[in-house]
Amino acid sequence: MLNSFSLALKSIWSNKMRSFLTMLGIIIGVAAVIILVGLVNGQMSYMKESFSDMGTNLISVNLTNVNSRSVSDEEMYEFYTENIDYFDAMSPNVTVSGTIKSGNESLSSTTITGVSEEYLTLKSMELESGRFIQYSDLASRQKVCVIGYYVATEFYGSAEAALGDTLSINGDRYTIVGTVERQTSDSDEVEEGGSDDFVFIPYTAAVELARNGTINNYTFAMSDVEQTETVKGLLNTFLYSIFKNEDLYSITAMSELLDSLNSMIAMMSMMLGGIGGISLLVAGVGVMNIMLVSVTERTREIGIRNSLGAKRSTIMQQFVIEAAVTSSLGGLMGIALGCGLTGVIGKVIGMTAVPTVGAIAVSFSVSVGIGLLFGYMPASRAAKLNPIDALRSD
Amino acid sequence: MAAKAFRFLRRIPSKDSSCAAESGRSQKMDTDGNAPLIELRNICKIYQMGTEQVHANDGISLKISRGEFVAIVGKSGSGKSTLMNIIGALDVPTEGEYYLDGEDVSHMSEDQLAEIRNKMIGFIFQQYNLLLRDNLLENVELPLLYAGYSKSERKEKAMRSLERVGLADKWFNKPSQLSGGQQQRVSIARALAGNPSLILADEPTGALDSKTSREVLDFLKELNREGNTIIIITHDNSIAMEAKRVVRIKDGKINFDGDVEKYAEFV
Ligand SMILES: Nc1ncnc2c1ncn2[C@@H]1O[C@H](COP(=O)(O)OP(=O)(O)OP(=O)(O)O)[C@@H](O)[C@H]1O
Numbered sequence: 001m002l003n004s005f006s007l008a009l010k011s012i013w014s015n016k017m018r019s020f021l022t023m024l025g026i027i028i029g030v031a032a033v034i035i036l037v038g039l040v041n042g043q044m045s046y047m048k049e050s051f052s053d054m055g056t057n058l059i060s061v062n063l064t065n066v067n068s069r070s071v072s073d074e075e076m077y078e079f080y081t082e083n084i085d086y087f088d089a090m091s092p093n094v095t096v097s098g099t100i101k102s103g104n105e106s107l108s109s110t111t112i113t114g115v116s117e118e119y120l121t122l123k124s125m126e127l128e129s130g131r132f133i134q135y136s137d138l139a140s141r142q143k144v145c146v147i148g149y150y151v152a153t154e155f156y157g158s159a160e161a162a163l164g165d166t167l168s169i170n171g172d173r174y175t176i177v178g179t180v181e182r183q184t185s186d187s188d189e190v191e192e193g194g195s196d197d198f199v200f201i202p203y204t205a206a207v208e209l210a211r212n213g214t215i216n217n218y219t220f221a222m223s224d225v226e227q228t229e230t231v232k233g234l235l236n237t238f239l240y241s242i243f244k245n246e247d248l249y250s251i252t253a254m255s256e257l258l259d260s261l262n263s264m265i266a267m268m269s270m271m272l273g274g275i276g277g278i279s280l281l282v283a284g285v286g287v288m289n290i291m292l293v294s295v296t297e298r299t300r301e302i303g304i305r306n307s308l309g310a311k312r313s314t315i316m317q318q319f320v321i322e323a324a325v326t327s328s329l330g331g332l333m334g335i336a337l338g339c340g341l342t343g344v345i346g347k348v349i350g351m352t353a354v355p356t357v358g359a360i361a362v363s364f365s366v367s368v369g370i371g372l373l374f375g376y377m378p379a380s381r382a383a384k385l386n387p388i389d390a391l392r393s394d
Numbered sequence: 395m396a397a398k399a400f401r402f403l404r405r406i407p408s409k410d411s412s413c414a415a416e417s418g419r420s421q422k423m424d425t426d427g428n429a430p431l432i433e434l435r436n437i438c439k440i441y442q443m444g445t446e447q448v449h450a451n452d453g454i455s456l457k458i459s460r461g462e463f464v465a466i467v468g469k470s471g472s473g474k475s476t477l478m479n480i481i482g483a484l485d486v487p488t489e490g491e492y493y494l495d496g497e498d499v500s501h502m503s504e505d506q507l508a509e510i511r512n513k514m515i516g517f518i519f520q521q522y523n524l525l526l527r528d529n530l531l532e533n534v535e536l537p538l539l540y541a542g543y544s545k546s547e548r549k550e551k552a553m554r555s556l557e558r559v560g561l562a563d564k565w566f567n568k569p570s571q572l573s574g575g576q577q578q579r580v581s582i583a584r585a586l587a588g589n590p591s592l593i594l595a596d597e598p599t600g601a602l603d604s605k606t607s608r609e610v611l612d613f614l615k616e617l618n619r620e621g622n623t624i625i626i627i628t629h630d631n632s633i634a635m636e637a638k639r640v641v642r643i644k645d646g647k648i649n650f651d652g653d654v655e656k657y658a659e660f661v
């Protein structure tokens with residue numbers, strides 16, 4: 001056994017070029033599997049993270065309010081307080097399109113949203129300075145606003161300087177009562193239209209500003225993600241009792257989006273892994289080819305070994321081990337290449353890609369298995385040769 | 395394909411050959427107590443060529459004792475190599491019995507034959523049959539490797555064997571770096587390495603010039619003087635004359651068996 005092993009190594013070494021070409025297929029196959037799965041995995045965790053940042057406990061309700069049937073914010077709050085056990089927070093969302101101005105400067109990229117006093121909790125945001133919109137602001141439709149980091153720095157230079165100042169939204173003057181802490185990480189650039197470019201105002205004021213008088217979107221924060229189905233059921237019962245038509249409203253849970261994202265990504269990584277797997281299979285056929293050639297080339301050698309007393313099983317062992325060693329060496333090189341390239345490629349296309357243990361284990365065992373499988377056939381052919389015929393060949 | 399046909403043929407009793415007629419004969423063991431190293435009893439080897447049967451060996455009976463130096467001669471196609479394959483345990487006869495050192499080789503399995511070749515027989519081929527990618531030491535070590543010797547034992551025995559043929563200082567060379575005569579000496583060293591009971595040489599000088607042929611023959615004679623049993627197969631009468639005993643084959647049958655002096659008279 002040990003002899004067969006050293007014989008195999010020697011044979012591989014004395015045919016460096018041929019051995020390397022055989023391995024090349026396996027190296028590429030294994031590296032491809034590791035890189036592809038690594039990239040998909042990196043992308044998956046990135047997307048997951050950004051989804052969790054948005055809050056997996058959120059449920060968004062969209063309404064198409066028609067004249068005959070509509071849900072008012074009072075009715076929605078009634079539902080919310082009745083089922084408060086299930087929720088942490090709730091806020092209507094009223095999007096106002098328009099431009100904000102301060103002095104001579106104006107911004108049109110800024111997202112202007114009418115929200116409730118619970119919106120900060122809902123989005124897990126923190127204040128940088130001042131206070132958030134309060135219940136009293138909502139009740140009296142106060143013209144106050146809370147601004148994002150981008151607006152604060154762009155208009156006033158800093159979050160502190162912005163406090164107490166005013167800005168005009170579509171011509172109406174709003175007093176700045178608070179600023180929200182920076183949402184993007186310090187290393188990133190603060191962009192126009194980015195996640196720091198926003199203004200929050202009381203939703204009651206926003207309804208007036210938007211001039212259509214209805215609220216079409218609510219966001220709920222559940223206290224427990226596990227209860228998503230129950231909460232969706234409650235919302236559905238409530239909304240159906242008013243609209244009598246499922247087409248007029250939609251209930252979307254973030255956690256469900258995450259689930260479908262996950263299954264989509266799992267499918268993708270399986271597909272890409274499959275492509276890598278096919279390339280491994282092709283590599284296996286390559287191994288078999290080379291082994292067959294090597295048997296034909298070495299018929300005389302087999303005859304000589306046989307005449308000197310090598311048993312069939314011994315010759316068989318030599319060839320199978322040769323194939324297995326070739327493919328596992330190829331596999332190891334493929335792992336090294338794959339792990340190295342995963343990081344590099346990830347950096348180049350700008351995402352964190354990490355080689356997974358699973359991909360390494362699977363691709364390595366597949367490559368060794370292929371070596372054994374496709375090495376076996378030529379090996380058994382080698383062992384079956386008649387020593388006399390084998391000796392006669394040249 | 396061919397191998398399969400042989401195996402199949404071995405089991406077919408032939409009807410029209412002398413083999414079949416004689417195969418029923420009772421076989422008596424040697425009565426003098428001194429069992430020969432080789433005993434062939436009515437060996438037949440039949441090859442099927444399409445619808446025709448070729449009797450490559452057609453009823454060969456032969457005894458060879460330890461320490462003999464026998465030349466097997468015959469024209470091309472007479473059946474020498476076929477006989478050598480059987481004596482060398484590379485093949486089994488279609489009919490007849492072959493006892494090597496008292497063991498019945500004619501009905502052995504592939505693996506048993508491999509072991510017989512490994513332990514009992516040292517081959518010397520016309521084409522040397524060295525492994526070109528291995529150095530001389532590794533070549534000579536091969537039979538010892540398959541015999542299961544440890545690395546150190548292998549090296550020691552192989553080096554001693556190379557010393558005997560005067561090539562110990564070249565042990566790390568590849569066969570291709572050697573002359574034909576030197577390569578044949580390496581193959582002799584390989585044949586000797588496992589200390590076999592029988593040295594079997596098929597046209598050992600066939601690929602050599604007359605001077606190196608002489609050297610190889612002298613070396614074989616020396617080995618015989620030291621007590622080794624040697625069988626040499628050749629189509630060349632002048633080489634046969636170097637042996638002590640000559641067996642001549644014609645059409646698969648023995649038509650002369652005797653001392654080399656008698657053979658000189660015979661031809
Ligand atoms: N594998 C085979 N299949 C069919 N016929 C064979 C086979 N091997 C040998 N023969 C036939 O058997 C006969 C004897 O062949 P063999 O090789 O023993 O002759 P030889 O005396 O060694 O000849 P040479 O001196 O040319 O080597 C020949 O007629 C040959 O054609």
Ligand SMILES: [Mg+2]
Nearest residue numbers: 471474475476
């Ligand atoms: Mg011949």
